[in-house]
Amino acid sequence: MDGSPLLAAGGGASLSPTSPVSVRSIAGINGAKRKRSAGAPGSTFDSSPGSVLNDDDADQGEKKRQPGVKRACNECRQQKLRCDVSQDPFRSCSRCNRLKLQCKIESNFKRIGKRSKHAEMEKEIERLRKNVQLARSQGYVVPEENEDDSATHSQLQSPIVNNNIYSHTRNPSLMGSDEAVSSLLHLKRGGSYSLPRIVRELEEVRLTEEGEAQLFQDFWLFYHPFLPFLNPSLTPEQYYQQHPLLYWSIVAVAARRYTMDPTLLTAISSPLNTLLWKTIGDVPGSHFVVKAMCLLCTWPLPTSTTTSDPTHILCGVMMKTATGIGLHRPNHINDFTRVAVELNKDQLHDRVVTWAVCNIVAQNIGTGYGQPASSLYDWTLATRSGESGPFQLSPELEARLQIERFCDKVSKEMYSNASDSRGVAGDEHRSILMRVFRREYGELHAEIMSRNLSPIVAFHLKAAGLHLRLAGFFDSSTTVGYLDDLMGLWRSTVGFLEEILANSTVSSPSSPQEHVGIDTLKYATNYLQQMLVAASFALLKLMRSFFSQAIDYDQGRQLFHRTISAIRSTSVVHNDLQWRLAELMVQMWNGARLETQQNRVDDDSMLKIDDSLQLKVRCRHSMSLVFDSIWHWREEYQARGRGTLDSLKHPTNPDSANESIASSSHMDSGNGLLSTTNHGLPNLLAPPSNGTLTPAPSGLAGHAQNGMLGVGLSYDANPANYDFFDPQHWMLDNLLDFNYSFVPPLEGA
Incomplete structure (x- = not known):
C-alpha cells in the first residue's frame, strides 16, 4: 500500500x-x-x-x-x-x-483559507478600478499605459487622500488594501508598483509619508523661528505619541502655505476643530495639549466670519489648562497630581519653556485683540541673570518675554483705570506714564538690540513701541506736548513698518546650512498681522488729518501703499479678514485724498490743530484705533453709498492711473507699486479664483437690511438698540451684505 x-x-x-x-x-x-x-x-x-x-x-x-x-x-x-x-x-x-521562511511549530496553528482571501483581494481590485474610472470622469488625467497603476498612484500622491479613493479592507484579518493591491498587480502585470503609505488619518484627511515629512520640514523652516519652543530633533511619530492634537496642530500650521496641496488647510480645519474642542471637553491633563493650543493661538485656523474666531477664548482655556496642571509651579508638580511625579532636568526645562511661551502668546492675544491679557509673570519666569539650569530660557525667548512684560505694564497702567468707565487713564496721568514708559522702552531697546538676536525679535520690539505710542490717539488737542506725542507716534509707526518691509526675508535658523529664507509677511504670526493693520490705520489717520502738513506726505503715501500690499500678502484665504481690511483702507484713502494733499508747514505753531484725531471707540486699548477706523468707514463710506466691499472680487489695480477718483475701489496712480515688485507681492494682488466669504445675515448687517444704515450710521457710546456684543472684530462682520448699484461721486470730485 x-x-x-x-x-x-x-x-x-x-x-x-x-x-x-x-x-x-x-x-x-x-x-x-x-x-x-x-x-x-x-x-x-x-x-x-x-x-x-x-x-x-x-x-x-x-x-x-x-x-x-x-x-x-x-x-x-x-x-x-x-x-x-x-x-x-x-x-x-x-x-x-x-x-528562507521562518520555520516554527505551533500547536494552535490553523490554515488560512486562500480561496476567501483571494476573493476578497479580487473584490478590492475591482472596487479600486471603479474608483479610478470615477476619478477619470471627474477630470483627473491618467496615462494610457498601466492606467490603473498610474491613476491610483496619482490619487495617493497628495498628502490629503479622499475617503472614497482609499479605504481599508472590510476584513481586518487580511492584509491592508494597499499592500494587497500592490502585491497582486505586481504579480499579474509583472511591473513595479508602489503605493504611498498612509501614515496618519483625521476623519477624511489622510497624510502620506511623503506629505507628512514635507509638512514638518516646512514647519521647522518657516514657522518655528517665530515661536521657537518645540524640539526639531523629534520625529513626527514622537509628536503624535505625545498627543495627536499637537501633531495635527503642527500639520495645520504648516498647511497655511503648503503648495503641494493648497486645499489641505481648508480640509483639515473642521476635523481639527472637532478634535480640539473634544480634547478640551475631556479636561486635558497633559502639557502637550497646552503646546498645541499655543500654536493654534499664534496661527489661528481661517474663519469665514470674525465672530467665529475662537482665538481669544482658546487663549483663556490655554492659560487655565496650564495652571490647572501646575506648569507655573514646575518644582511642585505633585501639588497638582494624584500620583507622585518625578521630573528630570529635561522634563522640568520643557515645562518651564512651555509656561514662558504661554505667557508670550497670551500677551500677544491681549495686545492684538485689545483685551486684558491673561498672562501671569510669576517667580518661575523671573529674570535671573547669570543663572543656568532648567529655568534658563533661550536668548530668543528671554528677549521675547522681556518685551511682552513691557507690553503688559503699558496695557495695565494705560488702560486699566478703575476710576474711568472705559478704563483709560486720565490725560495728566497718561502724560506722566508716557514719559516713564518712553525712558523704559529706550533702555529695553538698547539692551535687546545689543544681543544681536534675529530680526523677528526686532519686529516684536518695534511692535511694543507702537503699542505704547498708539496711546497718543487718546490725548485731547489741548494736552501739553500733544504735537510731540503725535510726532513720536508717527516715528514709531514708520519705524515698525520699515522694519518689517525692509526685512521681508530673513534667514531660517532651523536650516543654517541651506540658508533658507523666511518670507516674514507670508509666515507671520497673527499678532504681527494685527500690528501691521494697526500701523496702517495709524498712518492713514495721521495723513488724512491736519498733521499731514507736519510730515513728508510723499514718503507717507508710498509707505501706505507698500503696507497695503504687505497686508494682502498675509492673507491665507482669498477675501479673509486681512484682504478685506486692505480694501477698506484703500477706499478710505481715496475718499480723503484731496483733503490731505496740502503744503507742508515747517513751523508747528502754524498748524491748525483740531479734534479730528479723537477716537470714538476707546475701550479696546491700543487697538481702539482699528475699531474706530472701521466705524468711520461705516459712517462715511458704506452707509452713505460711497464704498462697498464688492470690489473684493476685483481687488485694487495699482496701475489704475486713468481711473477717476470717484471710484472707491482704485488707488491713485502715484501709489509706488507700479511695474516693479515689492518683495514679490504682485502675484498676491491677482483677483481671487474662488468666491468671496459670505457671513451669515446677523449683527449690524441684519439691522442694515431694515434700513437703519441706509440713511447713515451715527456712533453712540452706549447703544441701547444693540442686543449683542462680540469681543472680536464684530464691526467687520457681514460687510458684504451692503450692495449698492450706484456709487455717487465723492464730494469735490
Whole structure:
C-alpha cells in the first residue's frame, strides 16, 4: 500500500490543494476510512475557511498523540506538504531553509483559507478600478499605459487622500488594501508598483509619508523661528505619541502655505476643530495639549466670519489648562497630581519653556485683540541673570518675554483705570506714564538690540513701541506736548513698518546650512498681522488729518501703499479678514485724498490743530484705533453709498492711473507699486479664483437690511438698540451684505 502511486501523489508537493483529487478520496479508494473522534481531548477541526477540505495532518494529529510523533511546521502545514523538520533537537526543514521562511511549530496553528482571501483581494481590485474610472470622469488625467497603476498612484500622491479613493479592507484579518493591491498587480502585470503609505488619518484627511515629512520640514523652516519652543530633533511619530492634537496642530500650521496641496488647510480645519474642542471637553491633563493650543493661538485656523474666531477664548482655556496642571509651579508638580511625579532636568526645562511661551502668546492675544491679557509673570519666569539650569530660557525667548512684560505694564497702567468707565487713564496721568514708559522702552531697546538676536525679535520690539505710542490717539488737542506725542507716534509707526518691509526675508535658523529664507509677511504670526493693520490705520489717520502738513506726505503715501500690499500678502484665504481690511483702507484713502494733499508747514505753531484725531471707540486699548477706523468707514463710506466691499472680487489695480477718483475701489496712480515688485507681492494682488466669504445675515448687517444704515450710521457710546456684543472684530462682520448699484461721486470730485 505504501508503494501506491496515488498515495505518493497525495503526499507529494505536486498535488495542488485545490485539486479535484482529494486526500479523502484517495483514502476511500484504498479502503482506509478515517474516523474523527469528536469527544477526544484536544480534538479540533482545522479546516480552511471557505473550503470543504480538512487538514490530514490536523485529523491525524488531533488524535491522542504519543511523544515523538512527527509534526509538520506551520509553513508546510499551510501548503499540505511533507515536512522533514526535526523537533528534538529543533532543526528547520529543508523547504523553509530553501525558501528562507521562518520555520516554527505551533500547536494552535490553523490554515488560512486562500480561496476567501483571494476573493476578497479580487473584490478590492475591482472596487479600486471603479474608483479610478470615477476619478477619470471627474477630470483627473491618467496615462494610457498601466492606467490603473498610474491613476491610483496619482490619487495617493497628495498628502490629503479622499475617503472614497482609499479605504481599508472590510476584513481586518487580511492584509491592508494597499499592500494587497500592490502585491497582486505586481504579480499579474509583472511591473513595479508602489503605493504611498498612509501614515496618519483625521476623519477624511489622510497624510502620506511623503506629505507628512514635507509638512514638518516646512514647519521647522518657516514657522518655528517665530515661536521657537518645540524640539526639531523629534520625529513626527514622537509628536503624535505625545498627543495627536499637537501633531495635527503642527500639520495645520504648516498647511497655511503648503503648495503641494493648497486645499489641505481648508480640509483639515473642521476635523481639527472637532478634535480640539473634544480634547478640551475631556479636561486635558497633559502639557502637550497646552503646546498645541499655543500654536493654534499664534496661527489661528481661517474663519469665514470674525465672530467665529475662537482665538481669544482658546487663549483663556490655554492659560487655565496650564495652571490647572501646575506648569507655573514646575518644582511642585505633585501639588497638582494624584500620583507622585518625578521630573528630570529635561522634563522640568520643557515645562518651564512651555509656561514662558504661554505667557508670550497670551500677551500677544491681549495686545492684538485689545483685551486684558491673561498672562501671569510669576517667580518661575523671573529674570535671573547669570543663572543656568532648567529655568534658563533661550536668548530668543528671554528677549521675547522681556518685551511682552513691557507690553503688559503699558496695557495695565494705560488702560486699566478703575476710576474711568472705559478704563483709560486720565490725560495728566497718561502724560506722566508716557514719559516713564518712553525712558523704559529706550533702555529695553538698547539692551535687546545689543544681543544681536534675529530680526523677528526686532519686529516684536518695534511692535511694543507702537503699542505704547498708539496711546497718543487718546490725548485731547489741548494736552501739553500733544504735537510731540503725535510726532513720536508717527516715528514709531514708520519705524515698525520699515522694519518689517525692509526685512521681508530673513534667514531660517532651523536650516543654517541651506540658508533658507523666511518670507516674514507670508509666515507671520497673527499678532504681527494685527500690528501691521494697526500701523496702517495709524498712518492713514495721521495723513488724512491736519498733521499731514507736519510730515513728508510723499514718503507717507508710498509707505501706505507698500503696507497695503504687505497686508494682502498675509492673507491665507482669498477675501479673509486681512484682504478685506486692505480694501477698506484703500477706499478710505481715496475718499480723503484731496483733503490731505496740502503744503507742508515747517513751523508747528502754524498748524491748525483740531479734534479730528479723537477716537470714538476707546475701550479696546491700543487697538481702539482699528475699531474706530472701521466705524468711520461705516459712517462715511458704506452707509452713505460711497464704498462697498464688492470690489473684493476685483481687488485694487495699482496701475489704475486713468481711473477717476470717484471710484472707491482704485488707488491713485502715484501709489509706488507700479511695474516693479515689492518683495514679490504682485502675484498676491491677482483677483481671487474662488468666491468671496459670505457671513451669515446677523449683527449690524441684519439691522442694515431694515434700513437703519441706509440713511447713515451715527456712533453712540452706549447703544441701547444693540442686543449683542462680540469681543472680536464684530464691526467687520457681514460687510458684504451692503450692495449698492450706484456709487455717487465723492464730494469735490
